[in-house]
Amino acid sequence: MIRTNFLTIVLLVLFSFVRCSASDIEASEEQVKSTFANPVWDGADPWMTQQNDDYVYCYSANNAIFVSRSKYLTRKGELKRIWQAPASGWNSNCVWAPEIHFIEGHWYVYYAAGFSGPPFIHQRTGVLRSKTDDVFSDYEDMGMLYTGDNPQNLESNVWAIDMTVLEHQGKLFAIWSGWKEQCDTDATPQHLYIQEMENPYTLKGTRVLLSSPEEDWETGGPLNLNEGAQILKNGNQVFVVYSCRESWLKEYRQGMLQLNDPDGNLLDPANWTKKGPVFEGTAQVYGVGHVSFVKSPDGTEDWIIYHSKKTTEPGWNRNVRMQSFTWNLDGTPMFGTPVPEGKEIDRPSGEVEIEAAEKE
Structure with missing residues (x-):
């Protein structure tokens, strides 16, 4: 009787071990999910860039600027507030759409x-510079950029938002959305301007009007605008993908400028060709806009990060989404259509392997 009980106990222990081991394996496999669904998080004007194996995400909230660093494209990681707007002064309120770029050993916002x-009506563009090459370092305020037509008269500065930078053949250029002249109403058309930079926090020469909302697909609503310009490169081809129509409406969409001659003058508007719309909403996804671009963790895929409206009602209640895109035979981007909310998408190539390795 004692022997029988002993064997029974041994068998029960072995059976439990096998069951637990199998459960652990199944749980581990379930934890490393191979798909995700949009939206990935709340927010607007998503700016993401890469440095080595890290994805750096930059955004504003409550008049402050935050940075996240993660090994994953689809998840925010370690987070830090890098700047808080001062209590008074030109930049004390309405902090919008920050971008962060690593240039010459420093991060610039x-x-x-x-x-x-x-x-x-008082929006201007400012620049922050990191004190070290660490994105989480302290930042110093480099001041306001002059974005008008008469640099000798700083009081003549003109409304400017959504600045990005283009590095091309050893030169640095700023591209932003601005008004032709300062106005006393924010119901003012917005245009894209380009200007060479002396350094990452100083513009050189005078601004050049690069694009105005003129095509039938970028006009037709209560306010014509071009804004949110972002740089996309494919080999020696250079593209400026920008937002048009009204940001608070479901018609918000993406247009594109293509550089005709990479060896030509970037400050010559005739050297750019406009195309569009290149990415727009559907009956299920509304008002796609303000994009940025990164590679998958293994470098084999291209991804577009963008925001969309949560409803068709006018307003700025938005969330952040992402999906992969491909290229046409002529080297131009083919963004496709926005993936509907909740539909499972394969995670960026290489991301599952990173998570699996972390769990070992």
Whole structure:
């Protein structure tokens, strides 16, 4: 009787071990999910870039600028507030759409801000610079950029938002959305301007009007605008993908400028060709806009990060989404259509392997 009980106990222990081991394996496999679904998080004007194996995500909230660093494209990681707007001054309010770029050993943040609003008529562009090459280092305020037509008269500065930078053949260029002249209403058309930079925090020469909302697919609503320009490169081809139509409406969409001659003059508007729309909403996804671009963790895929409206009602209640895109035979991007909310998408190539390795 004692022997029988002993064998029974041994068998029960072995059976339990096998069951637990199998459960652990199944749980481990379930934890490393191979798909995800949009939206990935709340927010707007998503700016993401890469440095080595890290994805750096930059955004504004409560008049402050935050940075996240993650090994994953689809998840935010370690987070830090790198700048808080001052209590007073030109940039004390309305902090919008920051971008962060690593240039010449420092991180530079380009952001729009004003001292009051609405109406949002005081927006200008400011620059922050990291004190080290660490994205989480302290930042110093490099001041406001002059984005008007008369650099000798700083009081003549003109409304400017959504600045990005283009590095091309050893030169640095700024591209932003601005007004032709300062106005007392924010119901003012917005245009894209380009200007060479002396360094990452100083513009050189005078601004050049690069694009105006003129095509039938970028006009037709209550306010014509070009904004949110972002740089996309494919080999020696250079593209500026930008947002048009109204940001608060479901018609918000993406247009594109293509550089005709990479060896030509970037400050010559005739050297750019406009195409569009290249990415727009559907009956299920509304008002796609303000994009940025990164590679998958293994470098084999191209991804577009963008925001969309949560409803068709006018307003700025938005969330962040992402999906892969491909290229046409002529080297131009083919973004396809926005993936509907909740539909499972394969995670960026290489991301599952990173997570699996971390769990070993």
